[in-house]
Each structure stands twice: as structure tokens, then as C-alpha cells.
Amino acid sequence: MKYDVIIIGGGVIGCSILRRLSLTNQRVLLLEKGSDVAVGASRANSGIVHAGYDAEVGTLKARLNVKGAAMFMDLHRQLEFPYVNTGSLVLANKEGLNGLYGLLNKGIINGVPDLKLLSRKELLDIEPNIADDIAFGLYAPTAGIVSPYELTVCLAENAIVNGATVNTDEEVVFIKKNADTYSVKTNRCAYSCTVLINCAGAGAADIDKLAGEKVPRMTYKRGDYYVLDESEYTKYRHPCFPLPNSNGKGILVTPTADGNILVGPTSIKVADGYCTGIGSEGLKQIRENSSKIVKGLDFRKVIRVFAGVRSGIGDDFVIESGMNPDYIKVEGINSPGLSASPAIAEYVVDELMLASSVNVVYKDDVMVYKRKPLARELPEDELHDLIKEHSEFSKVVCRCEKITEGDLDAVLNSPLPPKTLDAVKRRARAGMGRCQGGFCTLRLMELLAERYGVSIDDVTKSGEGSNVILCDIYNDPHMV
């Protein structure tokens, strides 16, 4: 099949570019080797839209972060993914004032608006649970929190309703440069395209190699995180950072757009982008360091731990045309990649693609796909009427998050329907609450099996090789 543009990689960057291209005359396909979008670094990060004072002056990171952060509110209004413009705080004790000034100055040069140094008293007014020896803070009102996987899914869904194609479970295994096209083969199909965009995240170097482009040296750092129960949510109102050090932004405490508290990440060098196993030493480090900036963290309220890997190339993003102007590299997008994502998409489509062989023209008519609100978000009288019409909206499947069968039906019939339990969880939060799916997993399996006309034996947690059920007691010849 022939496309104008193929994007490799369905993370937040690939999907941001996909969504932007779907608003143009380009026929565009996204290939993702995972069973869903947002299954790499985009699902396992801090979920923070940084203001942009942290990135080094003059870098792509600085420019695209500040610009991206400014684009988030509009994007949120259009697409309605979970995003809150909370503002952020860098917290320091009295020795840290110079460090805060350093950040403030860098932020001003980077163009971050409205940065402000706050005294302890001013901090306490907006963030009551800061640690006792915190004396000063840097307040960045343009920062916010976002659900990175819901954003990514939302971008993909909106691209699809505007004519783009997203193929998951397709791993690119072969790329050939022809006279004026690329041939791309996956484990399932063969395609061709004019422009190829590498957004493969942790796998970016592998794709460059297949495409005969210069292969970058990548570095990988794992970040471990704790997720605390929603009962802790009201304790902290802003993403709270310590002063950054050579190893990154340090261990932060933040509310999430999903209504939990996140504590982390560590920054531990690992061998590749898929080393997401958590280290117990990392968890210990988080517990010890988080209390330096805030108090009252209750690690008995932990509902989950996870880790993500930040894949980097040198110190800055690599966003450029390759040896061939029809090959575009969007690589080494570690922090603040999520914050910069809308600006990265704009930069790629509106600037880098000018040098390519395709002529990008924005369409006049744009479709917006808005998800139905969850039953729990409706006012009582509306919910009552809805249940009277569709009783599935009264059947609570996930009781921790109060997600009903009606909500799940809607999600299972969305433009990019979830194929796995994890994909359902990322879209509808079912299984994400304090019981972590103990009660609802079986029902979710039944709903997935019904949707795809398969048996519950075929339902997986995260794609091929992760079936929940390993055998049927009555039909397995090896069983008694």
C-alpha cells in the first residue's frame, strides 16, 4: 500500500506528528510494533508539562519545550485529554537560593513567562506540605500535569477520524530507499511511502540502521516511580521538584492528571530502552529523597511501582532531515519531550517537511473525536436518564474507579479500540485503582473477548505472549 508519509513509532511524538499530518492533504500511516500506542516511554514518565526553565539555553529542548507548554491548553480544549495547568515548584532550602536564581535566569532567557521566586510563607499558601527546611521556591505558572498515555491515545484517535491509519502489532523489519520512495516491510505487510519519519524512541537507532542512515549512539536511563492511592491526591497541588543536579531533575512529587500522587523518578543507566525492570535500590532512593522536599508522604498508600526508560542522544533532541531530505529523524526525545510534543509536531510538519518531496497543505475541514464522558462524570439526573435508556451504565465493572460496562463499551468501540487489558486500563482507568484489577479483570476479559469474538483464553495483558489464562482445566490433555 502506498502512503505519502509513514511514521514509525506510536509514542506521544509519533502520534503528535500523525495528528498534525492528518489535518493536511497527506495520506499517512503510523506503524507501531507494540499492541497499542503509548507503550514505551510515553506511558512511563512523570506526566508533567514542564515550563522550560530547565533546558540549556539555545537548545532545541529549550525552544520546543517553552513553545510546547504554551500549546497545551489549546490542544486540551480541542481534544479533552486529562490536563491541568497546575504550575510547578522547584523547592530549595536556604543554601539553594543561588541555584534557584540560576534556574530563574535560564528560564527568562528561554522565554518562560511569569516565573517567580517565592518565600517559604508564599509557598505555604499554595503548597502546604513542603518539607520543614524548605526556604524558597521557583514558581512556574505555565507548567502542568497531563496523562501522557491518554494524550497519546487521544492524538491517535483524532488522527484516525481525520483519515490517518494506525497499525499496531507491526514491527518494521526492512526499509529500502528507492528512486523517490521508500519500501517498508513489517512482520505482517509491505508498504511504500515518499517520506519516512523515525519516531521509534528506544528503537530509533535500529530504524536508522535499516534505512541506511547514520546511526546515533544512544544512552538509556531508567526511572523508577511509586504511584500512591487517590486518597493522597489532595496533599500536594503542584509538581514539586528539588534543585536539579547533573543527573537530571531529581526525585519529584507530583499529583497526576489521573488523580494519584507520583513519586520518582530515579535515573539509572541501563543497557537498552526496554530495561524497565524496577530496582529495589531505586525504590529505596526514592523513599529517602522525596522527604527532602515535601512532608507527609505515606508510602503505605502505594498502589503500584513502575519504571520507564529515557532514551537520549547527546544532550539535545535530534530533530532533523537525514542524509535524504525525505527521511526525518525525531530521536533522542527524552525529557522534556512530552512537554515539547505539540511543538515538535509543528516543527516537523511545518518546517522540516518543507525540504521533503511532498507538498503539505492544511485541509479546511477538521474532524474532532471527543470521547463520551464517563458515567461517573455525569450529573445525577443525566446519569439517571442514561441508565434508563442503557442499563449498562449502571453496571460498575471497576469499582475502585467506578467504570461501568457502558463506559467500557464506548471505549471498546472507539476509533483505536484497545486490544489488551493494559490498553483498556490506559483508556478507561479500569483496573488502575487501588485494587489493581483484582475484582474487574475477569469481566474486562469477557468484554474484550466479546468485542473481538474470541475466547477469554485469547485475552492478553499487553499483547502476544501475555495471555492471562495458561490452560483450561477441562480441555487440556495434560491436566487431570
Next chain:
Amino acid sequence: MIDFDVVIIGGGPAGMAAALSAIKQDVSVLLIERDKRLGGVLQQCVHNGFGLHYFNEELTGTEYAERFEQSVLSSSVKVMLDSFVIDIKADKTLTVMSAEEGIVHISAKSIVLAMGCRERPAGAIAIAGDRPCGVWTAGFAQKLCNIKGKLVGKRIVILGSGDIGLIMARRMTYSGAKVLMVCEIMPYSGGLKRNIVQCLEDNDIPLYLSTTITDIVGKKRVEGVHIAQVDSKMNVIESTKRYIECDSVLLSIGLIPENELIRDIGVEMSRITQGAVVDETRQTSISGIYSCGNVLHVHDLVDNVSREGELAGYHAALYAKSSEPLGNKKYKVIASEGVRYALPQLINAENIVGDGSGTVKLFFRVGGVYSNSAVVVKCEGREILRRPKPVFSPGEMESVVLKTKDITGDIYIGIENLPHN
């Protein structure tokens, strides 16, 4: 707004017993259950060992539930199935979401909380390593096995020696899987002795005490786990670390009362039981709101859950009829040396209600294994009860019966080591 005298939330063993006991007092009773059938978790308990105390015969969990279900359905208790309580207010009004009726507002004279408990998930203990498919709570594996006839794995390591884990060790073995071991981080088991004998020892499944899983290995699916012993401070002893190949990990690491519904209405809660603080009638700190069963404190035996449900249901009905709160003055029941918690935590001072026979039954759990010891209950410096026992262990809920006439002030309950003879 629909009015009822007594509204019971949860149609498991506690709620069904409460409903049956309340209805005998000639009040209107509503039992609300979110599932399509009554019975709660008993519906997936196909093993036996239920009812020995309550019915004086040994039943399976499903049989036990069915007896109560039949009685409820043939009584005048109004049952709402497929109905989910969204909200309770301190004035005892409830908002319920029901398949048939949409959103319903209900006003109750008294409420019995009987929502049961949930299993602690893997995330709560933050196991290091990968997060592949194949790590499940024992209860989930039980549901899949007993209701669907499917197994989550064939080579299984169980972490935690709670009763559901022990029961599932046996059940998975009987179903053809290989249960390699049960690891328990504590130096003692958290389950009933009878389950350790019948589920593990009878099936040659080893129980490793002071042992935990340090990390899980496997990208898509569990491929194995590292286990290691821990020292007395729970630190992993690195030299004991070893790799066990398996395809699944089942967790039986504790049960947590499901009290989220009352989180914001000001019911006084116990940090130890994670349930409400109650008096001997199972009334909470809000007059007319009662709590019973596993939502109050986690029980080992369903027989005790049913008895507690009856107690709470009875008093909720009396309250609905009279609406007169008991006196405000209450004696405290204080868990001292060796006792982790005792329940009820309060006893009415002015008019001890007891159980009608001039006695009050105190339930308690110890905080460690105590051999050659006695439970001692004191009131105003006097010893009012002493009962020696060869072994007290945290996995077994114990009880003592106090005479109401002996209760003249705060009660202290503790464990005393007996001198060796």
C-alpha cells in the same frame, strides 16, 4: 426518596445475616448488592470447611451462601441486585445506582455496612523487577479457576501465607498445576493451622518462612522469581538469594476492608483493623450506622462473620424502632502486651448491651506467635479473666467471653508468658 428502616450495604455473608436478623424485628429491610446474585466472595469458594460452627456441619462456601440466600429470598427483605451505592451521607441517606431504577435516593433509619474486603495487590508491596503478565492475587486465580475452569499458570510460586493463598495452593494442585512453594516474609504463617496442614502438608508443598520474592523476571510473561530469606529486620539476606523458574506468582499478602464509601462521612476508623471503631452492638461513631463482617475487621471463619452480621442487624433494627442512641459514655477496650487489636473497641458503660446472655464476647488477634502463654483481661486493675493456651498465633482470630457485671471501666487485654515448669 424511598424510606426504609434498615438498609444493609453488601449481600455477602455479613449482609445476608444482618438482613435476616433485622427482619425478625418487624422492620422494613433493604439489602443492596452490586452483583447479580447474593453470596459475595463465597460464590467462588468451592472448597469445604464452612459452617462447622454455625450449622454444625461441613459445607462448601457456595452451599453456605445458598442457605442464607434462600432464607433471604423467602423472607420479606427487599433485595436490590445489580445495584451500586455511590454515596452515603452521615444523615443516613444513600444514593444508589441500579440497572432497573437508575439513580435512586434512599433514606434509612439505620445502616449496616457489610461491604467486605479486597485483596492487597502486588503494587502495595512494591516488588522489584519486571511487571509481566502472571502476577495475580490468589482470589483472582480462584475466581478464574472455580467459576471459569481456567488456570492462570502451571508452575506457581505463592507469596504470602494468608488463607486464600493456602486454599489456592491446594486447588491449583488438584487442578493439575505444580505449586512449587509458599513464601512468607514473616517468621510465622498468616493462615489457619488447619489450612497449613490440609492444603500444604498433605500435598507436600513447602512453606518457607522469613522468605520473600525479591524480584520478578520476565518481559511478557513471568519466567521466574528470585527468592531470598530475610533477617529479623526484614532485610534481604543476599547470600540466600536463588532463582525459581515459574510461570505465575499468586499473592496472598493480606486483605483490606473496603471502607472507601464511608471515607468522608466522619466515621471513626481504626488504623489497625482499617475498619470502623465499634461498640459491642457493632455501632460506629455515628449513631445508627453499624458495621460487620470483613469490612469491620478481617475474619478467618465465615461462621463468625454471620454471627457478627446478626448482631449488627439486630441492633440496627432496634435502633430503627427506637432511634434512641445508647448513652454516650463508653468504656475502652485496650489492646495491650502482645495483642494487635481487640474488637469491639468500645463497650457501652451505662447499659452494657452484650449478647443478651449477660456476657460480652471480645475478639482479638495477637501480634506474634506466643507459646505457653495466657490471655489476661483486666478491668480497673482487677484481673477479670485469664485463659492459658499452648499457642496463640496471628493467623487465628481468638475470642474471650466477659461477664457484663465484671465490666466496670476500661478493659485491658494482653498476653502473658507463663513460667516454664
